[in-house]
Amino acid sequence: MAELAGATEAPALRRVVIIDDHGIFRAGLKSEMSGRVQVVGEGHDVDSAIAAVRAALPEVVLLDVHLPGGTGGGGAEVVRACRDLPQVRFLAISVSDQAEDVVSVIRAGARGYVTKTISTTELAAAVESVATGDAVFSPRLAGFVLDAFGTAGVADVRDEELDRLSAREVEVMRLIARGYTYREIASELFLSIKTVETHVSKVLRKLQLSSRHELTRWAERRRIV
Structure with a gap:
């Protein structure tokens, strides 16, 4: 059958890895985001997260902040371990809205931080924004970043010490x-x-x-x- 005149292909879905230590949350998020992103990997702790990211090389990693394993650095440790993969961007998603959690993972190099109260539509939009290089924060959390880093861009907030x-x-x-x-x-x-x-x-x-x-x-x- 001939293609319809003027028909265009749908844009490719963003390739995403989901990292969370609760399997039921990963499954739920994967189901909710079906048709909005392409889930290409999962991880449940620091070590499996790093392995999944390196194996799949996704565009965006949806990353829980509090993860077991590794040297105890949680989500921030995963981000630091993948700094040699500039094509991979990290979006933290957590139940925590504590300033120290936000600052820690952003300082490590994540491009954004949202809480798990976010809607599916908002999360899909956040993934797209992070994939294109923008920084995304839940409204209340943006203030923590400004307080910690002033007007510096997210890419400049790392502190090597x-x-x-x-x-x-x-x-x-x-x-x-x-x-x-x-x-x-x-x-x-x-x-x-x-x-x-x-x-x-x-x-x-x-x-x-x-x-x-x-x-x-x-x-x-x-x-x-």
Whole structure:
């Protein structure tokens, strides 16, 4: 049968990898986004996420922020591990709307951050925007990025010193900078005091600082206290 005059092919769907530690969420998201994107891979933890991204080389990765595995860096660790793949862009999607989660993953190199309350239509639009190089944030979260990075573009917000720290080390560092004692940090993060001491030692070593006072000033200069 001859093709109809003037007929055009539908645009190709954006190739997407879905990363989340809950299988039921991945399945639900895949179903909801059917016909809007082409899901070419999935991952459930840091290691499987990195492997899936490298195997599929998608245009956009829908990335949960809190992931098990790896060295404890969560979604931000996945982004950092894939920095040598400039064609892959990351869009964080999480239940968390905490400033530290937003700042951590954007500083690592993600192009956007939305919460899981987003509608399917809005998420499809966000994927398209990120795929074309734009930055996308849920309205409330955009303020966190501006507070943390001023008017700098998302591509310029990485901090190589902060990138040395795992997500847990960043949490401990922030509480130290706020004046918490080791015992208070242990209670807040459900850790042992010994573990807190180990994290603090690693933070000081990685940042080449010698005291809590220096660490506090370091955090204040970056407005991440």
